[in-house]
Each structure stands twice: as structure tokens, then as C-alpha cells.
Amino acid sequence: MALLEVSNLDVRFALRQGEVRALRDVSFTLDRGERLGIVGESGAGKSVAAFTLLNLIAKPGYIADGSIRFEGNDLARMSARELRRVRGNRISMIFQDPMMTLNPVLSIGEQMVESLKAHRRISTREARAIALHKLKQVYIPSPETRLDQYPHELSGGMRQRIIIAIALLLDPDIIVADEPTTALDVTIQAEIMTLLRELCEKHNVGLVLITHDLGVVSQMTQRTLVMYAGRVIEQGPTREIINNAQHPYTQGLLNALPQMTTPGSRLNQIPGSMPSLANTPSGCAFHPRCQYRYDASGQPRRDCLEEVPEFVTSGNCDVACHMVRDMLAKEAS
């Protein structure tokens, strides 16, 4: 059994203008020590997916359907008290903005001791020793002095390292990282990502990495989930998705990267933009932007317009696309 098993997750936000469906029928699994990437553009629902993993969806949002089974227990149906035992302890989270995540009025040491003592019955002295050890693990220079410093005294890269140290503090089984390096420069990003990957490998920690950067996913993860308009549209081993994407959207996303064309020539753009989650197109949500939405006679395909595509398995990847389904059927016959 997988360590984390998300099935048919449906998350909605009840707004005055009507209901916004942020996640629809999202299912995936994560094994112990596995690194999974969730990719998509803004509005794809990837951050909502990350927050839902810890049941952090606040009103007016709610989990309408589906389950998040962690070691067999459903996080979606746990009481607040039970959830507190999981959050930060077994599953911890790294948020996007290192400037906002740390409490500005507590020193680094106080914040680290606080979360240790919330989960374990240990003395402050023991907690400080563990905190110091974790700071050393993330290569913070002069960790003893850092314990008594406040967040504003540290740079962005240093803060994100401390946040990683806090995420590792209670030796969790899973870390959920929501765009952990978007606010940082490339050289710092490379350092933080390498650090995160090494620590996950060393301690056999599972990682769910939310990002919009396909390069980061390629360097960091073993499996990838591509999201579009609240749905998973393709998932499979990262290398296969990068080298041989099946879904037209994934292909478009990869081909739009400047590396994919010779310098100076026109980039392969996807026309249009991501639909709003309050008003997603019928059928396959990608159909208005998809170049394969016409049949051989140039007419719009009825199934793309009307039916939500089911997953079909192509190689080691699962793809939700009518065109891919037809191609596979043709090959089989």
C-alpha cells in the first residue's frame, strides 16, 4: 500500500458568485521516499492540491468528495486534534514565500523549539540540541548564533534553508513544498533544490513538489503530475513525461520553452490562456486551445467538446485525452 493515497479528490469554494471547483477528480499516490512533482500554470489548482494534502483548505473552501489516505487514515475526515498530530510531525509543509513563513517576533531557536515541544515531551535544552543539529544539516553557517537571531536578520536563501530545517525537525515521512524557490534567485534556487533532494534521499523522506518550472521537476522528481484547470491531465515517470509527453497541453508547455527552438526563431506558443476555474470549458477543459480538436474532415470533434476524457495508459503514463485514446485504439487494432 502506498504511503499516501489521494483518490477522487474534489475541492470547491462556495463563493457568492457561485461555486468554484478548484480540484476535480484528482487521484495519485506517493510511496515512501518517492519524489513527486505537480506542474501546472497559475490557476491549474496545484497549490490547492498542496494545501488539501494537509487538509488546510479553509472556508469558503471545502473538500466535497474523495479521500486523502495517509497510512490508511483519511485526512479529509480527521478531527482537528488528530490532524494536529499529523501536520508538521508526519507531513510537513514548505510554503512559497520565505519572508512570510517565519514569525517575525520569535527568534529562529524559539520557533524551532516551539514546534518540537508541541509534538514531543522533551526539555527546552534537548529541543535546542535537535534544532542545532537540523540547522547543521542544511549547511547554515555558524548555527549557534542563528538560533538567537530573528528572521529579518537573515537573507531570503538563508530563511528558506531554516524553513527546510524546520520542515525536517520532526523527521516527517512527507514534505509538501509549494513553489519553495519561486521567490529566490537562480543560484540560490539551485542550492536549495540540491539540498532538498539530498536530504530527502538521505532520510528517505517523500516529497511533493509543486512548481511551474519543468526544469526543476526534471531535476528533482521521479514522477510528475501535470494539472490543467483543476484536473490531472497526465501523470507518469518524470523522464517519460519530459522526453515523450502525450497530452497536447504537456507537449505545448514543453515546446513553449525557449530551449526547444533554435535561438532567434519564433517560439511555439499555445494560443489563448488558462480558463478561470469558475467557468471551465465543457468536455476536455483544454479543447479551446488544443490543435487536435478537429477531426479528419476539419469539423470540431464532438467528444472533445462534450465528454470529459478518461485516463488511458500509454507506456508508463496515464493520459486524459480523446486524441491519445483514439491513437492507442488504432495501434491496438
Added chain:
Amino acid sequence: MNAVATQASPATASQNHAKAESLLEVRGMYKHFPLADGFLEQLHFEKGRLVRRNEQVHAINGVDLTVHRGEALCVVGESGCGKSTVARLVMGLLSPSAGEISYDGQRIDNMRGKRLLPYRQRMQMIFQNPYASLNPRMTIQQTLEEPLRFHHPDWTTPQVQDKVADVMASVGIDPEWGKRFGHEFSGGQRQRIAIARALAVDPEFIVADEPISALDVSIQAQVLNLLMDAQAERHLTYLFITHDLAVVEHFGTRVAVMYLGTVCELADTRSLFASPKHPYTQALLSAIPRLEDDRPEHVRLSGEVPTPVHLPSGCVFHGRCPHAMERCRQEVPQLIVTDDGNQVACHAVEEGRI
């Protein structure tokens, strides 16, 4: 590795220099921002005495740049390296603390008011954040008409409207959008409108400060294509500020790499990406997350970017540089021309150590 690339590029480099005509020249530019503005803020109490201390942020420390007509010069660097300040100084939105900026042979940094007006029409700017750069109280039509009415006060209303319709068509804006306001559009659409506004007065030179950083990948490609089309159709010259090296590799004719307010390497795009000379450029290039998985491990830099308030002595990069020696700590390196016609400011490269 370096030797191979140096053999290959002199021909292309010298060709570029032969036909290149400079449009914008920046000479010995400095820009300092005072940390404490008022007199009272500058007073500090030290050892029982009241002292006045005026600390400054050294944003730009001696930058020389030449933008050739028809090229796209990209300025790259990490946050705080002064790349946006360069853009603002060139556009006259800030005035330099020292140095000269000349455009088409005419010095413009000391001009004001009416005399600067023709240059304001020839040079236009596209800003980073399309959510902040459009006036929320103006319709798109008003936004696009404003620069035309300002620069061509003698034009009649039909003339202005024709021109707006033209420029809307050229960037792929539906004429229906004219009646709507900025907030009704997505980021990519807004950036199109901002580009249309810049193109409305038919400029020849565009400064683009991170124009695609706030956009999604698929939209970035749309906007970059638009910028490249505009360059081909209108023979534009770009000064393109960005931190995204993949975009630079695709878009730039030449690249200037900045670190702490100085240019550390200036080279044509192909040779910069094939054989970066400066240790900082090497580290920066190795840090790009690539799609291939057989990439060599990235060059790890020790430490972090120092504060521009107290600049390091000598080479500003020496504290993080794996090749730093005593000379690097004391003497500021100047941009030297290497044998392939590119420029690099590094003692180690000059001495042949790397």
C-alpha cells in the same frame, strides 16, 4: 574547452563590430541612493557624541555599455545587481550620480523638459508588472491614445484613432477591448496592451524591464514572439532586462552579466553560453534547471551576495569566487577585451589562471 570556442567565434564577433552602429552609449555611470533621506535621519549617537553619517546604497558602480542599432542587448543578473536601475537610468526615470548617457550621439542625461521630448518618443519602456503599469481608471482606448495625443498634439481625433486601431491590430488586441478597463484582462493580455502603448508612438528603441517574468510559461512564449515580431517589422533595438537565462539565450544578440552594480562580462550570446569566462557567469549558467538529466553538478558559490551599502574592496565578486587571490581583494578589475572580441572583468582571466 575555452580554446575551441575562441577559435570559432572571432569571425562572427568581428563581423558584428564592423556593421554595428551604436545607438545608445553609457559611459562611467554611477548611481547611489542615500539610505537616510532627511537630515535628522542621518544623525547617529555614537560613543557619547552625535555624529552625522550619510550611508548610501551603491546601486551602479561604473557601468559602460553600448547598445548597437538593431540588436537586443540583454542585461542579466540576480536581484539587487542593479539591472533595473540601469533600465531606469537609460530612460531618464532616474538621473545618474556620475557618468554620461548619450543617445544617437547626443548626450541626454543632462537634458530636461522640451529638449528631451523627442527622445522620449524615440525611446519607450515596457515594465515588469502589467498589473501595476496600466492606469486602472483609464479604458484601454484612453491608455493607448494618451501617448499619441501627448507626442502629436497636432493630430486630429480620427488620426489618433486610426493609429490606435493599427497598433492594436499589430499586437493582436481585439478592437472590442478598447472600451474595457485594465482589470478585465489577464496578465498576458495586459502585457500586450503595455507593449501596444510602447509601440504606439513608433519608437526605435525599447527598454523592457523583465517584461515576461510575471507571466506563465505558455503566455511567456506568446509575449516573446510578439516582441520578436515587432523587432523584425519595425527594426527595433532592445535593451532587455531579465533574470531568465533561457530567454536570453533565445532572444539576445549580446549579453551583459551584472553583479553588484558592475558589468562582469559582456559577450555575444552564442559565445557567452558556449564558453562563459567570468566565474560568476559560469556559476549562473550552471544553476539553470535543465530538462536533461545528464547535466553536470552546478557550480556551488560560497556565501551570498554582499550588501551594496558596504561594497567589498577590489573585485566585488571576490568573497564568493573560487579563484580569488590577493590582487582580487585589492584591485578593481576593468573590462578587458579577450581575443574573441568579448569583454570580461576578471583578474584571473586576464592572468590566464582560468
